[in-house]
Amino acid sequence: xxxxxxxxxxxxxxxxxxxxxxxxxxxxxxxxxxxxxxxxxxxxxxxxxxxxxxxxxxxxxxxxxxxxxxxxxxxxxxxxxxxxxxxxxxxxxxxxxxxxxxxxxxxxxxxxxxxxxxxxxxxxxxxxxxxxxxxxxxxxxxxxxxxxxxxxxxxxxxxxxxxxxxxxxxxxxxxxxxxxxxxxxxxxxxxxxxxxxxxxxxxxxxxxxxxxxx
Numbered sequence: 001x002x003x004x005x006x007x008x009x010x011x012x013x014x015x016x017x018x019x020x021x022x023x024x025x026x027x028x029x030x031x032x033x034x035x036x037x038x039x040x041x042x043x044x045x046x047x048x049x050x051x052x053x054x055x056x057x058x059x060x061x062x063x064x065x066x067x068x069x070x071x072x073x074x075x076x077x078x079x080x081x082x083x084x085x086x087x088x089x090x091x092x093x094x095x096x097x098x099x100x101x102x103x104x105x106x107x108x109x110x111x112x113x114x115x116x117x118x119x120x121x122x123x124x125x126x127x128x129x130x131x132x133x134x135x136x137x138x139x140x141x142x143x144x145x146x147x148x149x150x151x152x153x154x155x156x157x158x159x160x161x162x163x164x165x166x167x168x169x170x171x172x173x174x175x176x177x178x179x180x181x182x183x184x185x186x187x188x189x190x191x192x193x194x195x196x197x198x199x200x201x202x203x204x205x206x207x208x209x210x211x212x213x214x
Contacts, residue, residue, distance in 0.1 A: 040128065073099045105126055
């Protein structure tokens, strides 16, 4: 079995942290702790062989900045205030799904459930220790790849079911219009698909479109 794509090159990682512009003046100590956490995380990532492309605040333009950087992985580091970050981070990966790992000290079950529902791949509480960063990321990447594979299989199954229904509807119209059997209608549609280099579902859609114009 060939190794997964992420093991063949250096992964680009973007770190997201609370926007200091939104911090309260009296919370200077908390801001200092957060900055120290980010520094520890960034160094741990570099030591583990990852490329840290940016450390970004969770500001309103985060989605544009993430889109420009195109990181393979997003890591959110927030000692607290996770809920305020989630909307920005999830929107930033809406069009291009990517693994999202969240390190926090917020151990409330409701917050964790909200994060996972929003699309966070791994929610790690009180786990920002340099020695744990690489194993956590590897597990998150494996989980993300598995979930993407399952989602692709589900999408393919839904597409096949939709196309099958399309063909059945078109076949019924051909049977009615040409007064032929089901096998004959199917053969006609298949022949037309082969002659025109189309998929059977495309022929079926054309038949339905033609009927809709009458």
